[in-house]
Amino acid sequence: MSTTATRAMLTPGTSSRRPRGGAKAHGGSRAEATTAWLFLAPFLLIFLVFTAIPAILALGTSMTDMTARDIRDPLGVNFTGIDGFLAIIGNPGFQRSFLNTVLFVVLCVPLSMGLGLALALMLNNGIRRLRTFFRAAAYVPVITNIVAAAVIWQYAFSISGPVNATLGDIGIQGPNWLGEPGWAVTTVVMMGVWRTTGTCMILFLAGLQAVPEEIYEAASTDGAGAWRRLWSITLPLLRPTTLLVTVLQTVSFLNIFEEPYLLTRGGPLSSTKSVALWVYEQFGFGNVSASMAGSVLLLLLVGIVAIVQFRMLRPKH
Template structure:
């Protein structure tokens, strides 16, 4: 409520000392934010992060869950913990490591050089910077997807697979006709969680690139943070309200599209 009420005014940082100077502006603040080129760019970047990161995180998480559920028998607990480590790793420490690894003289470019591939300015060019942020986002969230999918897989009765195998269904057919349909509730949960997470993406672009270069990795959350730091309180609050509305709308649409059909 505080964010909404503030977004309907022209409050700036100077008005915090004398709030009686604040004027009610109605929806003018929202119209100004929606027409702001920087916000529009941040909106597009955020949607791009969602479109790229959500399916990649879910696919990697599903692959890891399938391997841990069926393929890996020995040291299963170790590999499960290893896959989940990025989720609980301190984000600042992880970002420092990623900045070093993807610097111009870092080990990633050194490895590419050994293969005869020219290195990239990973954090200094728009295209490669987006790629680096996406990779870090997927690296951080795939473990969460894995744990949730693994829990769903372990809830599927083994007798169902045995009956399908007896009828001649191969591994792919069992996965497509049994695993995926029975994982529908889990898939809905993971999809919504990942979408909400990447709509609110902040740490990766802020710590890796500060939203650069040229604003190419700036998300809505980072834009809101910057506006607040600039003293544009009302614009910052309007941006946060718009982000909240976007998250709510996307979550509702996903629940309606993916919920089990009776």
């Protein structure tokens, strides 16, 4: 034993315990952790009740032959495993709704993002006067009640509505917008783009305002024109924002429901029926297990697409 240790043991009032400051710090960190969990508790409770538990129940129900008659006795159903998923994948109605959903994504996502970026560029650079007014006007469709908007769209695009009347005034015979498959898809796409362009505009505008002005000034000094600055500075620096908007828009249109349901009820000839609308109809028909299986497949599709997009569009170092 060393001399220093011996003196410490023999000296009165000397203790080998840890300083009290460490205990206080440990107690403080524990109190902070408790406070953090208390703040997170409401969110976790809502997430469990409305997301996690329903998802688990949907997954379990999708592996049974449950119908509306079995709701009173859910334990009396038979376990079918993945047979329900295989039956849905081979269902012509589900296949048609899946292709329709893919079509909505392919058409609506680029259009809404392109228009949103164009509006953001105009508001950030071109339009100086009444900028707040134009920004609010472009965002109005996002906050407009979807049912009220659908009623207006149904009236506007009816056979004798204002749109066809305007086309007739210039010598063009208007089509049956909601009664012919091709034109019905066009109408649903237009309404979807109209509803979501404002969100894209706001996100792109926030990204544009985060780009330092010094970069544009240096590029202008070097002789770069407007298009050169757009392609070499603006778009590369907007890559994180573009990733976010792409994922949000893709997920939104994979889950598209309101536009086809309110405008066309999925018709004519199921030309506008989406996967979400197909799931809703199956539940209404009493095919509970098929509805849940469709929901699980849609959830898996959304997750896979989001992961792929994050990997493809994330910044490359």
